[in-house]
Amino acid sequence: xxxxxxxxxxxxxxxxxxxVIKQLSMVCLAACILTSCLGPKKIDKWVAKQYExxxxxxxxxxxxxxxxxxxxSFAGDHISATEKNTGHLLxxxxxxxxxxxxxxxxxxxxxxxxxxxxxxxxxxKGLKQKLQGQRIELAIDKVPNTFAIDDKxxxxxxxxxxxxxxxxxxxxxxxxxxxxxxxxxxxxxxKKGVITVADTNKKLFLKMYQSLKKRTWQYLDQYDASIxxxxxxxxxxxxxxx
Numbered sequence: 001x002x003x004x005x006x007x008x009x010x011x012x013x014x015x016x017x018x019x020v021i022k023q024l025s026m027v028c029l030a031a032c033i034l035t036s037c038l039g040p041k042k043i044d045k046w047v048a049k050q051y052e053x054x055x056x057x058x059x060x061x062x063x064x065x066x067x068x069x070x071x072x073s074f075a076g077d078h079i080s081a082t083e084k085n086t087g088h089l090l091x092x093x094x095x096x097x098x099x100x101x102x103x104x105x106x107x108x109x110x111x112x113x114x115x116x117x118x119x120x121x122x123x124x125k126g127l128k129q130k131l132q133g134q135r136i137e138l139a140i141d142k143v144p145n146t147f148a149i150d151d152k153x154x155x156x157x158x159x160x161x162x163x164x165x166x167x168x169x170x171x172x173x174x175x176x177x178x179x180x181x182x183x184x185x186x187x188x189x190x191k192k193g194v195i196t197v198a199d200t201n202k203k204l205f206l207k208m209y210q211s212l213k214k215r216t217w218q219y220l221d222q223y224d225a226s227i228x229x230x231x232x233x234x235x236x237x238x239x240x241x242x
Contacts, residue, residue, distance in 0.1 A: 038212070040082035043102050043149060046213050047080040050220045055079070055109050059117035065131055066123055068116045070140035072108035080106050085148075100151045111143040111227045115178075118231035126239045134190070135183045136238075142177040143227070144199045147219060149212070167212065169219040171201035176230045180238060193241060197233045200226045 075081065085101040119138065127136070152166045175196050182191040204219050206212055 038100070038102060038149065038151070040084055040102060040104075043082045043104050043216070044078070044080050046216050047082075047104065047106070047220065050217050051079055051110070053079070055107065056113045056117075056224075058113050059120055063120055063123070065128065065133070065135045066120060067135070067137045068112075068119060068140070069137070070108070070112045072112065072140060072143065074105075074107045074109065078107065079110070080104050098152075101148050103146060103148045106145040106147075106223075108140075108143055108145050110224075111145055111176075112140055114224060114227045115140060115143070115176075115231045115234075118228050119235060122232050122235050125235075127235050127242075130239050130242045131182070133185055135185075135187075137181045137183070138234075139179045139181075140176075141179055141194075142175060144172060144174040144176065144201060144223075146172040146174065147201070147223070148172070149216065167206035168203050169206075169216055170203040171199060171223075173199045173201070175199055176227075176234065178234050182242065191242070195234050195237045195241075197230045197237070200229055 082102050082104040085103060148170050150168050150170055175198055177194065177196050179194045180192060181189055184190050201219075201223055204215060204222070206215050
């Protein structure tokens with residue numbers, strides 16, 4: 001009751017201030033609605049189109065001395081699954097800020113297929129020679145497979161409302177972890193270990209007049225290239241350790 005009475009007393013003294021607050025609230029509400037219209041279904045459609053509705057083709061090439069496996073799981077047979085995170089709102093008198101984030105998890109089979117194809121091709125450059133007829137089993141324990149489309153909105157109210165957004169497509173920065181076991185010609189395990197490679201994916205900011213959909217596709221192109229590069233780094237580290 002005291003706060004209501006205080007407001008009723010102040011309103012006649014500062015009528016313009018209350019008009020500004022009301023207008024600011026309406027503008028911020030409209031801005032929040034506009035920036036929150038990007039939903040999980042739309043992002044999953046972008047990802048599906050990037051991969052033409054299916055996973056990258058599994059490698060046809062096989063090896064008698066190199067085996068790749070993975071226990072990474074994913075709910076369903078979808079290419080991706082996106083979730084919308086609750087926006088953070090900072091409402092001040094002349095400055096408002098909010099954060100809308102859609103987090104997309106890619107089916108890890110995308111990275112596993114990429115890794116397998118890269119390893120079976122790149123291993124000819126040194127790993128096979130280092131094994132000298134022995135057999136190696138690679139198990140993919142972790143791969144980076146999550147990114148977020150983050151929209152940070154800002155409004156400053158002076159005479160007019162000045163609104164701007166900082167939109168980015170950002171990786172989770174998760175290492176690739178691959179464990180290995182080496183077997184002799186009589187199938188006896190003679191060595192094992194774990195290889196860790198840091199995530200090389202970079203955050204991409206949305207530039208002026210740039211399509212967010214195309215920027216997302218550019219990020220996925222970068223993601224595929226990064227998985228290939230990280231896979232080669234795993235082989236390079238293996239050659240050094242063996």
